[in-house]
Amino acid sequence: MLQSKLFTKTRRDDPKDEVAKNAKWLIRGGFIHKELAGVYSYLPLGLRVLNKINAIIREEINQIGGQEVSLTALQNPELWKKTERYGLDVAFKTELKSGGELELGWSHEEPITNIMKSNISSYRDLPAAVYQLQTKFRNEERAKSGIMRGREFLMKDLYSFHADQQDLDAFYECATQAYLSIFRRVGLGDLTYVTFASGGAFSKYSHEFQTLCLAGEDIVYVSRDKKMAVNKEVYNDEVLAELGLTKEELTEEKSVEVGNIFKLGTKYSLPLELEYADLAGEKKPVVMGCYGIGPGRLMGTVVEVMADEKGLVWPEAIAPFNVHLIAIGYKEPAVREATDKLVSKLEKAGKEVLVDDRDAAAGEKFSDADLLGIPTRLVVSPKTIEEGLVEIKDRKTGAVQRISEEEMLSSMEVKKD
Ligand code: ATP
Ligand code: MG
Numbered sequence: 001m002l003q004s005k006l007f008t009k010t011r012r013d014d015p016k017d018e019v020a021k022n023a024k025w026l027i028r029g030g031f032i033h034k035e036l037a038g039v040y041s042y043l044p045l046g047l048r049v050l051n052k053i054n055a056i057i058r059e060e061i062n063q064i065g066g067q068e069v070s071l072t073a074l075q076n077p078e079l080w081k082k083t084e085r086y087g088l089d090v091a092f093k094t095e096l097k098s099g100g101e102l103e104l105g106w107s108h109e110e111p112i113t114n115i116m117k118s119n120i121s122s123y124r125d126l127p128a129a130v131y132q133l134q135t136k137f138r139n140e141e142r143a144k145s146g147i148m149r150g151r152e153f154l155m156k157d158l159y160s161f162h163a164d165q166q167d168l169d170a171f172y173e174c175a176t177q178a179y180l181s182i183f184r185r186v187g188l189g190d191l192t193y194v195t196f197a198s199g200g201a202f203s204k205y206s207h208e209f210q211t212l213c214l215a216g217e218d219i220v221y222v223s224r225d226k227k228m229a230v231n232k233e234v235y236n237d238e239v240l241a242e243l244g245l246t247k248e249e250l251t252e253e254k255s256v257e258v259g260n261i262f263k264l265g266t267k268y269s270l271p272l273e274l275e276y277a278d279l280a281g282e283k284k285p286v287v288m289g290c291y292g293i294g295p296g297r298l299m300g301t302v303v304e305v306m307a308d309e310k311g312l313v314w315p316e317a318i319a320p321f322n323v324h325l326i327a328i329g330y331k332e333p334a335v336r337e338a339t340d341k342l343v344s345k346l347e348k349a350g351k352e353v354l355v356d357d358r359d360a361a362a363g364e365k366f367s368d369a370d371l372l373g374i375p376t377r378l379v380v381s382p383k384t385i386e387e388g389l390v391e392i393k394d395r396k397t398g399a400v401q402r403i404s405e406e407e408m409l410s411s412m413e414v415k416k417d
Contacts, residue, residue, distance in 0.1 A: 003356045008043045010368050021215060022300035023146030025307050029371050038143025038151035048320040053295045054133050056185045057156050060178040066131040066158055071111050073135060075103045079110040082271045092137045104137035109290060112159045113268045120286060122277050123163050127171060131158035148256060148300035158291040168263055168287045175291050179209055179259050186298055187315030191305060193229035195220050202265030209259035215304045218257055221250035256301045264288040312373030313396050321354040324374035326365050328381035330357040339380050345409060
């Protein structure tokens with residue numbers, strides 16, 4: 001893609017009304033637009049990142065048998081009354097012209113349980129796993145964390161349905177592994193911990209995936225050796241003894257909850273009467289689990305932990321483009337030809353390339369490249385053409401090399417794996 005065609009512009013200064021680092025850099029890079037506090041639109045570069053995160057999530061959730069759906073944002077109040085979750089503070093309300101109040105979905109346990117009522121009747125229909133990547137609305141009180149805490153935000157919510165606890169337990173373990181794989185692939189693996197958190201009526205704990213990050217709103221106690229953590233809300237002597245942890249081996253850290261999984265048991269299937277007939281024909285409530293990830297929060301967290309003083313730094317797997325090719329003097333036929341040739345080679349090798357073909361000063365192009373954070377920067381200029389070399393810079397380490405085109409292409413092949 002040619003950068004001259006990209007309608008978004010970079011900004012030199014921090015937006016005045018943002019305190020979160022992720023929002024500052026993403027707005028300056030033109031990745032997102034702030035509509036209101038906690039309400040952000042995704043622009044082309046931002047959407048490319050979000051879609052890459054979503055694609056990784058889809059792959060991992062499809063792998064464990066998830067089937068994708070898309071449920072409505074407008075909710076049937078009758079279902080939420082049955083589970084006593086109607087009218088909570090978190091919900092945005094709206095009114096029908098024909099009379100009556102509706103809420104916008106802030107989670108989807110009720111509607112999905114109701115949908116499954118039309119589809120599950122026998123033990124033969126179980127297990128089932130259903131997920132969506134869908135917009136949630138939450139009337140969050142504080143919205144100062146940029147895209148990490150939206151009032152309107154994307155969630156991947158997966159719901160699983162089982163005949164018994166044992167089957168739920170087995171799937172829950174698969175989901176845990178899929179989640180760890182997602183966080184590893186988006187580049188947060190080393191910083192993300194399976195964290196014991198408060199459970200609810202049906203299980204003692206839920207499990208959060210907490211990424212250590214100074215901008216986080218949560219506090220966790222972490223054992224790096226055992227690769228586990230305990231949320232402050234359940235951090236007490238009894239829980240530590242049960243988990244075989246001692247206070248001495250734990251350190252207190254700020255963190256972001258990037259995912260949360262729950263064993264729901266029959267919390268929703270009982271009030272909403274989701275039942276199945278077992279082998280003997282006896283009616284039993286379906287046993288459920290639910291599993292959430294916020295792709296936008298994930299993207300914001302990546303920015304928080306990876307951005308440096310020059311701007312964004314994207315991991316390869318979710319970068320908006322793989323290569324930022326800076327063409328100095330693109331108007332000159334020789335530069336244009338060398339650039340176009342190189343782009344076609346890179347694209348053949350499966351690389352997505354953003355070409356800075358703009359008629360701007362080299363310094364401005366370089367600082368924009370640092371701001372946008374694409375992993376590999378290449379420079380083509382009359383000088384590099386004369387030398388028969390290309391300049392390659394690693395955005396993360398800052399290391400610059402001048403190497404032959406062949407060497408560069410083969411080094412990029414290596415990176416691909
Ligand atoms: P928090 O405690 O941070 O408010 P939560 O526990 O209410 O989050 P869940 O209901 O568990 O959130 O939602 C599942 C996942 O959705 C979270 O782990 C997080 O990744 C994401 N998420 C939740 N709220 C938001 C939000 N306001 N903006 C962006 N992502 C969110
Ligand atoms: Mg949660």
